[in-house]
Amino acid sequence: MIAIIDYGLGNLRSVKYALDRLGVASELTDQAGPLESADAVILPGVGAFGEAMENLRRLKLVEPIRAVARQKPFLGICLGMQLLFTTSSEHGLHLGLDIVPGEVVRFAEGLTVPHMGWNQVEQAAKSPLFEGVADGAYFYFAHSYFCRPTEPSAAIGVTEYGGKYASTVQSGSVFGTQYHPEKSGPVGLAMLANFCRLGRKT
């Protein structure tokens, strides 16, 4: 069972649809219990960083998330990836979950923002997430802020947009994708399947 954290923002359903397509059992939850019993956890999300953290605090999910991220495969998608970091400067300075050390910052002036559409992910390290995924494969992105991990080796995948930035991170069994694998066609579904398989191994 994969738990998908529902914290009251945006498009969570599409992650569930993708897992349904893969034949992987999943449930949307806003409670700590299912996170603890799940094989793996996905933190999806679109929307604003500050509001997302506020919702997670209100639902008393911050500590449970930090605990399960140490125990089992955990995937943050888009805003869900950004929330893994220490701080974000989206509309003021906000504290994140601080599971992956680093900051979330806005793209430089002069670029078209949001960074929207299909862009390539260059694989900087081997990862179970990339199994069967071609180096340089296209994924769907839609974001205005990006993650800067303190530890450069956390960036296992990078993408070029006004310079290279970390579009895929891994720290132990915690993963983050700035793109939406659930909206990235067959290659995205393959990546989600890779992640779900990790859950079954634990």
Next chain:
Amino acid sequence: MLAKRIIPCLDVKNGRVVKGRSFVNLQDAGDPVQAGKLYSEAGADELVFLDITATLDARQTVRELAAAVGRAVFIPYTIGGGIRELDDIKALLQAGAEKISINSAAVTNKDLIRQGAEAFGNQAVVVAIDAKKSGDHWEVYINAGTKPTGLDAIAWAQEVERIGAGEILLTSIDADGHKSGYDMTLTAKVADAVGIPVIASGGAGGPEDICRVLTEGKADAALAASIFHYGQYSIAQVKEYLHQHGVPVRV
């Protein structure tokens, strides 16, 4: 490298796709889910479903459509048409749509743009602008291109960006349906005036028109309907042409 996007647009009425001769190979040519899947497998980068149902009970049908597409199509899709309030936006995004597109309501209730962007992020809010040439400028029209607003299209594009739009879907009313190319001047002017992505729409007659609007026209994406629906060109043919002309595409 960020690819330029090719976006087929499907008109939907009462939950059914209207027009589409190339769908003859589908069991049910009017099924938006089957049509969406077909385009997704054919290499479309995104889909736009435009609800043109004029009835009041359209709301529920379009929400069901959003969910049905979401269960079957794993590329981003935008739903537009008839969105009036924040609840409409919320329902469509929660059903699985990546973005929603607001047109008339953006003009009559600007605050809807802000509300949508604050609640769901500006990447989820597309503002559709239908523009018609009037002397030396372009005027914004609403209500399916029937009602002039007095707004200047370029100034309006800048304003919606400031309020919270994450993308502009720009249709030239003059070029629409003529298949003789996009309005290059309008598209380039709007793209230069804003810092958010611009989807060009109206006038695609073939791959060369799409190529021009993505280069000279400075658009980030090109929307087309009839050239794909009637099987004149496949998405693969268009992308091959773009690739040959040095335009980055996802293949």
